Amino acid sequence: PGMAGIRLCLGWSTIATMILTQLTNGVAIGARKGLQWPSDRLRTTYSSCHVLPWRLTRAAFKNFVSYASRKDKSKTPSLHRLPRLFVEKNLSIGDYINFDSIQSNYLASVMRLKQGSYCLVFDGVNGEFQARIETADKRETTAVVERESRPPPVTPIGGPVLIFSPLKSKSRMQFLVEKATELGVGSLVPAKMRRTEVTKINVEKTRRHAVEAAEQCERLTVPIIHDMQDLSDILADWPPECPLFCCIERTTNEGLADEMLAHRDPTSKLSASFGLMVGPEGGYHDEERDTLMNHPAVISVSLGENILRAETAAIAGLSVMRMCGGVGDRKDGGG
Incomplete structure (x- = not known):
């Protein structure tokens, strides 16, 4: 009704006009060629109509119909x-x-x-x-x-703390931050170790990468990005009652999944108190291994027989934690 009906009628009129024009042209062409009516001229008329841009006509018709029944743009999209x-x-x-x-x-x-x-x-x-x-x-x-x-998340930041050695490659460092954010990490703590090649990180730039990843993966929170700290300072401030799973290569330790399930509090649905540590490129120094093994909160775990790159180890460890229920789900804001 109203303007929509008028537009629909105009659309039909346009289509009819185009078809009649093609028919008329076909008959005229047949007359100029001296063809007999009706068989020869009709064949020419059909040939002329055959080149009618039917796709364009059908598209025009659909546009007019959709315009007539178009929903109000002010309504909220998906x-x-x-x-x-x-x-x-x-x-x-x-x-x-x-x-x-x-x-x-x-x-x-x-x-x-x-x-x-x-x-x-x-x-x-x-x-x-x-x-x-x-x-x-x-x-x-x-x-x-x-x-x-x-609705808001159950906790402001849901998910474990990831302690890692910053990577020299900017692209690999960005990849680690993005994937850790997508996997629901709560905090990112860059650690300076004996074999760390980076002396400092750009906290603001690193946080921008985390924000972009949180926007893309539909997290409700953005992980906390800490400034770079010495490993000894991190271990000194770490609460002894909070498990810190340390991934150490070339060991016969139990897998991360087994150890995590064994130490997880069954009454808690969140694991912001959990921690995951991955070593630098080249592995831990012998003195660092001894320090870690003597810390009351450290639980030495294995990620398998293969030697993983630093960013691969972090992603693999967080993925295992997510499967074991140690990373906040969507309602907790962690991912």
């Missing part, structure tokens, strides 16, 4: 298709968000969102919200929080 961004502020319904320049460019230029479009935002504490774009510009985009899409 949540899993919306862009998702982390915001550095405590969010609640009704809040206004001023995205930074990088996020604004992503929303306005890359995703091409307009005023009235929707996106998802989370702050790592209060859950996930659906926000409506108020102004869309690649330099400054604003939005208003309309409703909650997922």
